[in-house]
Amino acid sequence: MDLGLIARDGVFSTADATAVGLDRNALSRLVRDGLCVRLATGWYAIAGPEPPDREELHRLCSLAMGRALRDRAALSHHSSLVARGLPTFGADFGTVHLTSLVPARGGVSVVRSGVAVHRRVGRLRVPDPDDVPEHLPRHVPTAWAAVQAGLLAGPEAFLVPADAALRAGSTTVGALQRAVQMFSGHTGVGPVRMAAHLLDARHESPGESRTAFVVSALGYRLEPQVEILADGRLFRADFRIAGTRVLVEFDGAVKYADRMALFEEKQREDALRRAGWVVARLVWADLDRPGLVARRIEAAVALVRPARRA
Numbered sequence: 001m002d003l004g005l006i007a008r009d010g011v012f013s014t015a016d017a018t019a020v021g022l023d024r025n026a027l028s029r030l031v032r033d034g035l036c037v038r039l040a041t042g043w044y045a046i047a048g049p050e051p052p053d054r055e056e057l058h059r060l061c062s063l064a065m066g067r068a069l070r071d072r073a074a075l076s077h078h079s080s081l082v083a084r085g086l087p088t089f090g091a092d093f094g095t096v097h098l099t100s101l102v103p104a105r106g107g108v109s110v111v112r113s114g115v116a117v118h119r120r121v122g123r124l125r126v127p128d129p130d131d132v133p134e135h136l137p138r139h140v141p142t143a144w145a146a147v148q149a150g151l152l153a154g155p156e157a158f159l160v161p162a163d164a165a166l167r168a169g170s171t172t173v174g175a176l177q178r179a180v181q182m183f184s185g186h187t188g189v190g191p192v193r194m195a196a197h198l199l200d201a202r203h204e205s206p207g208e209s210r211t212a213f214v215v216s217a218l219g220y221r222l223e224p225q226v227e228i229l230a231d232g233r234l235f236r237a238d239f240r241i242a243g244t245r246v247l248v249e250f251d252g253a254v255k256y257a258d259r260m261a262l263f264e265e266k267q268r269e270d271a272l273r274r275a276g277w278v279v280a281r282l283v284w285a286d287l288d289r290p291g292l293v294a295r296r297i298e299a300a301v302a303l304v305r306p307a308r309r310a
Contacts, residue, residue, distance in 0.1 A: 001020065001022070003030075003035065003036060003046045004046065005020070006019070006020055007045070007046050008063075008067075008135035008136070009063050009135075009136075010045050010046045010060060010063075011039070011043065011044070011045050011060055011063045011064050011067070012043075012044055012045075012046075013042055013043055013044075013064075013067070013068075014027065014042045014043075014044075015042075017044070027044060030044075031044070034047055035047055037051075037052070037057075037060075039057075039060055039061050039064045040061065040064060040065065040068075040114070042068070043061075043064035043065075043068065045060040045064075054093045055082060055088075055093055057093070058079065058082055058091075058093035058096070059082045059083055061096050061114070062075055062079040062080070062082060062083045062096050062137070063083055063137060065079075065096045065098065065115050065137075066079075066083065066096075066098065066136075066137020066138065066139075067135065067136070067137050069098060069117070070129055070132070070136075070137050070138050071129055072100065072101055072102045073098040073099060073100050073101055073102075073117050073138075074098060074099050074101055074126045074137070074138040074139055074140050075096075075097075075098055075137050075138065075139045075140070075145075076097050076098055076099040076118065076139070076140040076144065076145050076148050077097035077099075077118075077145060077148040077149050077152060078091035078092075078093075078097065078145070078148075078149045078152070078153070078157070078161075079096045079097045079098065080097075080139045080140055080142075080145040081142075081145050081146065081149060081161045083137065083139070084139070084142065084145075084170070086142070086161045086164050086165055086168075086170075087160055087161055087164050087206045088149060088157065088160065088161055089153070089156050089157045089160040089161075089206060089210065090153035090154060090156065090157045091149065091152075091153060091157065092152070092153070094114060095114050095115065095116050096114060096115045096116070097116050097118065097148070097152075098115070098116070098117045098118070099117070099118045099119075099120055099121075099124065099140050099144075099148075100117050100118065100119060100120050101120060101124075101126060101138075102120075103120075118148075121182060121183060121186075122182040122183075123182070124140060124141075124144065125141070126138050126139065126140060126141075141171070141175065141179070142161075142165045142170050142171040142175075143162075143165075143171045143172075143175040143176045143178070143179040144179045144182075145161070146158050146161045146162040146165065146171075146176060146179070147176070147179045147180055147182075147183055147189075147192060148183075149161060150188065150191075150192035150195065151183065151186055151187070151188045151189060151192065152188075154188070154191060155191040155192050155194065155195035155213065156195070156209070156210055156213050158192045158195050158196075159195045159198060159199070159209045159210075159212070159213055160206045160209045160210065162176050162196075162199055163199060163200060163201065163203040163208075163209040164206070164209075166199060166200070166201035167201045167203075167204070173199050176196060176199060177196055180192055180193050180196050195213060198212050198213060198216055200212070200224055202224040202225045203224060204225070204238075205250070205252060207250040207252055207284055207287070208224070208238055208239075208250050210250075210284075210287045211238070211239065211248060211250045211282055211287065212224065212239070214287050214290055214293055215239070215241075215248060215293065215297065217290070218290065218293065218294050218297070220241050220242075220297065221241070221242040221243075222239040222240070222241060222242065222248065223239065223240045223241075223242050224238065224239055225237075225238070225239075226239070226240040226247070228247075228272065228275070228277065229275075230271040230272050230274065230275035230277070231271040231274065231275065233271065235268055235271070235272060237249060237272075237279075238250050241297070241301065244301055244304055245276055245277050245278060245304040246277070246278050246279075246280060246297070246300045246301050246303075246304060247272065247277055247278070247279045247280070248279075248280050248281075248282065248297065249279055249280070249281050249282070250281075250282050250283075251281055251282070251283050252283075252284075276304070277304075278300045278301075278303045278304050279300075280296050280297050280299075280300040282296070
């Protein structure tokens with residue numbers, strides 16, 4: 001039968017299968033035949049043409065566990081972010097994280113292998129089960145999930161999804177700042193609080209969010225998405241170092257997938273250079289080497305004089 005009839009977002013339970021006459025033996029055959037994937041006890045996903053990567057497998061497991069525990073817990077941390085389609089950084093995809101919605105003692109309890117349920121904090125509000133379709137998990141607010149991700153994996157793990165959520169309109173700077181305040185006193189909240197000063201929907205990719213974090217940590221103030229007139233054309237740069245004629249560009253691998261894109265980027269940079277601008281380029285691997293980033297930017301700054309006030 002068509003498993004799409006019982007799956008929701010690609011995920012279904014043994015109860016869903018039983019309702020249409022598929023017993024455990026039938027499910028075992030479907031797994032052997034490569035038509036579905038076993039996620040956890042009692043939970044399956046429809047198999048795609050290729051095996052799911054770690055992030056996609058985590059998304060599917062999160063949806064399954066979120067549904068299984070929806071009466072007493074909500075998806076949280078990076079598990080909620082992945083299930084919502086938001087980018088993450090530094091996430092451990094081996095464990096699904098939820099937050100308890102019932103009184104509990106202690107900090108974290110593991111209810112089954114690969115699942116962690118965290119203690120409820122502060123004035124957490126999530127929709128009642130009756131207000132969420134039965135086939136969907138409950139989620140903590142996006143702002144909470146971003147802060148929780150940062151507490152687990154560091155400030156960049158907060159900033160990357162938070163900027164993306166701001167771009168998507170699924171949260172606000174105010175909500176993110178309130179969530180940071182709600183976790184005051186928790187281990188790791190200090191760096192997350194500092195990263196909250198960099199929140200900006202103009203950061204257009206995880207790479208730009210990370211660039212903003214690393215370069216700002218080195219002591220430079222950045223202006224994102226700056227428009228510059230050069231050779232009679234209007235260009236937009238990822239960042240300008242405030243008070244200088246230095247531009248900082250983050251280059252994603254997809255950006256130069258063809259020779260024409262590479263040629264056009266060279267033409268653009270030549271025009272900027274003729275207009276008196278210096279471009280410092282960074283790629284993903286550079287962001288893990290702040291010393292290299294510092295030397296590259298210092299060299300660019302040394303080539304120009306402070307910009308005159310417009």
